[in-house]
Amino acid sequence: MKYIFFVLLVVSTHSFLNAQQSSVKLNDSAMSFYKNDPQRALLVLEEALQISEEKTDHLQIAKSKNNLGIVYRDLGDFEKALHLSTQALNTNDSVLKASAYNNIGVVNRNLANYDEALINYLKALDIYQAKQMKSEIATTYNSIGLVYSYNDINNKAIEYHLKAKEIFESIENKKGISEVYNNIAIIYANDGELEKALDYFKYSLEIEQALNDKKGIAESVNNVGAVYYYLSEIDSALVYFRKSLAIEKSIGDMAGISASYNNMANVLIEAGRLNGTKTYIDSAMYFAQNSKIAVDIESALHNYSQYYEAKNETKTALSYFKELVVFRDSLFSLKTNEKIAELEIEYQTEKKEKEILSQRADIAEQELELNGKNTQLLGLGVLAIILGLLGYLFYSQQRLKNRQLQKENELKDALIKIETQNRLQEQRLRISRDLHDNIGAQLTFIISSLDNLKYGFQLPEKLSNKLKSISEFTSTTIYELRDTIWAMNKNAISLEDLQSRISNFIDKADLASNNVQFDYHTNTSDIENFKLSSVQGMNVYRIIQEAINNALKYASATKITVDFNYSKNQLTVKVIDDGQGFDLEDVQFGNGINNMKKRAHEIIGEIVIVSNVKHGTSIQLQIQDLKENTSNDV
Known part of the structure; x- marks a missing residue:
């Protein structure tokens, strides 16, 4: 039952508006x-x-791009939403920048990137608190509560939701109150207090209906x-899920449509009604993949496994279950909660230190003003001149203190940044050692065991070929693991180092492909001082690797x-290859090209x-504005 997911509340234009409007x-x-x-x-x-x-x-x-990002987010197109709101950050308007941070946080939360979501929420919160914008502060508190709720840190989640509720009630924001009750209800539901959760959800639904908010109504009905x-x-x-689906379809919300289909499928499987399920x-899978909604893709894979298990098709059920396990592993890290807690502590500590220093500066300025006024009251004649000089000296001293x-x-900001980078580097080195010592050794043991099976026993040819295929796949995995460890062990990757790595890969590909000629051209001048981050270097290497593999496998080059x-x-x-090419308009890109993009x-x-049919394919990657001596892998 745990895979039924609650939903969180968060014609030409000339025919609608006059063309002269600003x-x-x-x-x-x-x-x-x-x-x-x-x-x-959108129009x-x-x-x-x-x-x-x-x-x-x-x-x-910037405002138009951020608003487009918000609408695409609500429609479930998270990639486009993230791109637009990131572009909107290029503005001097702090309130607009805070709105963009908030939308980036919502998108990352939906994509299960919880640490990134929290970072952006806290940036937005800083701006809103400085501007004393109560409604926006409450909304951000509510969003931070959702991050903790997703990670089962319910005490922190409720703490932030109640902060939001108090502010929303003080300003009589009905929509905000509805969202708070909805989110608290989810926590009650996950804790098994279903009757209490149902009351809160129905109260939220009543508010959404009074506001005539279709998206809010759909989410509450779900x-x-x-x-x-x-x-x-x-x-x-089923009645409520179908109502929710109808509303989500009417507004074109892919995320809501996917969730509703998944929920109906799960209910029917549990009830043993498999016909049409x-x-x-x-x-559900179609809409989830189009909008890249992690939780709904996971739910759909689970539903496939349960469906085929209910039909006694165990082989297919097992296949989907394995795919589900791989997908989960790619999403969730055991360190997620620790990262979130660490970010929260760092943020609160840094914020308090800055507030203390700011208060000290304010007190010093106030003392200076008070002494200046006293000097004016006592200033007569020579005594006034002497007191004026003393006041000037005191003022200079206070200015010096303020500068200090x-x-x-x-200095504290710089130390905090350095400590954070050191912790990240230590974590990276520890993870790379674990990968090399544990996973690398285990994969090597698997290859050795497979070889012992092939040479130690008289095996059927089909089984022997299968074992050989598994051994080759495991060897490839070891090479890719080594590439990953190579990147993780570096703060920065020089262009010369990357060129050398690419050259080694081409040499291996050349040896394995007798009928293919390889040409590798590089320019090595003026690159000594320029480096890529480990993330940049690894991604460039993987893109080139994927492009060459595609040419070898599919292009007949x-x-x-x-x-x-x-x-x-x-x-x-x-x-560039001289292979058979393909029609960009007709072909459906597979995982390889999509991964490169x-x-x-x-x-x-x-x-x-x-690419053109019978005239080969060209794949070009460009990275602009590389900086000298780049060393931070952020």
């Missing part, structure tokens, strides 16, 4: 109705962005259905050329693929 009005209008008509809101915001770009209005450009499921009232649960799972306090603050070029702070890598996006790079 970008400001278009933005405000779109955000007033985007919850109930997100597709229309209005795109027009606002176009007007802002024509006028080179940087503030409105949550009520989930409680009925846990109460074993299957038919009632797989269609629901297929739909400021330098102390800067006779010649593969690799160009490695660095010039004017720009790294350009090309992998994702890796390029992660290092703020650009990848361009050009």
Whole structure:
């Protein structure tokens, strides 16, 4: 039952709005109705962005991009939402920057990147507290509570939710109160207090209906259905899930649609009603993969496994279960809770230290002003001149103290940053040692055991070939593990080191492919002082590795050329083959090309693929603005 998930509350534009309206009005209008008509809101915001770009209005450009990011987030397109709100950070408006941080936090929370989510929420909270924006402070408290709730740190979650509730009630924010009750209800439900959870969910639903917020109504309806499921009232649960699905479809929310399909499939499997259930799972997986929703992909894989197990198709059930285990391992780290707690402690400690130093400076300034006033009252004649000189000397002393306090603050910030980097490096080295000593040794033992089986026993040819395939796959895994350890053991990777690594890989590929000619061209001038972070270096290496492997496996190429070029702070890598090529309009990209694009996006790079049938393929990676002596792997 644990895989039923509660949902967290968080025509041409000229036919709707006059073409002469400003970008400001278009933005405000779109955000007033985007919850109930997100597709229309996207059209209005795109027009606002176009007007802002024509006028080179940087503030409105950032505002339009962030608003687009918020709408795409609600529609479940998290990759596009993250890209737009990250671009919106390029603004001097602190409130707009806080909104972008908040949206980036929500996206990372939905993608199960909880440490990144918390970092961005805390950045937003700093700005809102400085501006004394009560509603935004409460919303951010509520969001931080969700991060702790997802990681089963319920005492901290409730602490932040109650902080948010107190502020929302003081300003009579009904929407905020609804979200708080919804999130607290989820904690009660997860703790088994279902009747109490149901009451809170229904209260939240009443508020959303009064506000006529379609997305909020859909989410509350879904949550009520989930409680009925846990109460074993299957038919009632299905009724609510279908209502939620209908509303989510009407507003085009892919995340909500995926969750509703998963919930209905899970209920039907538990009830033994398997007829037509797989269609629901297929739909859930389709929408979850399109929007990259981690929890819904995990839920769909679990539903597949349970469905085939219920049909006594154990082999297929086991296959999906293995895929589920691999997917979970890729998402969740045993250190997640520790990281979140560490970030919270670092943030609170740094914040208190800065507040103390600021208070000291304020007190010094106040003392200075008070002494100045006393000097004016006593200042007559020569005595006034003498007191004035003493006041000036005292003022200079206080200014010197303030400068010293400021330098102390800067020094503490630098020490905190250095300590954090040292801890990250220690963790990286410890993890690389564990990978080498434990996983590497285990994989080597597997290869040895397989070889003993092949040579120690008279095995059927089919089984012998299978063992050989497993041995080769394990050997490949060891090579990839070594590459990963190589990157983890470095704070920074020089371009020469990366070129050497690529050259070694090409030499191995050349030996394994008799009918393929390899050409490797590099320029090694003026690169001694330029380095990549370990993340950048590993991703560049993997992209080149994937491009060469694709050419060998699928292109039937006779010649593969690799160009490695660095010039004017720009790294350009090309992998060109003379193979059979493919039609970019017709072909559906597989995991290999999609992984290359994702890796390029992660290092703020650009990848361009050009291919024509029977005329080969060219894959080009560009990374702009490389900095000299880069050493921080952040």
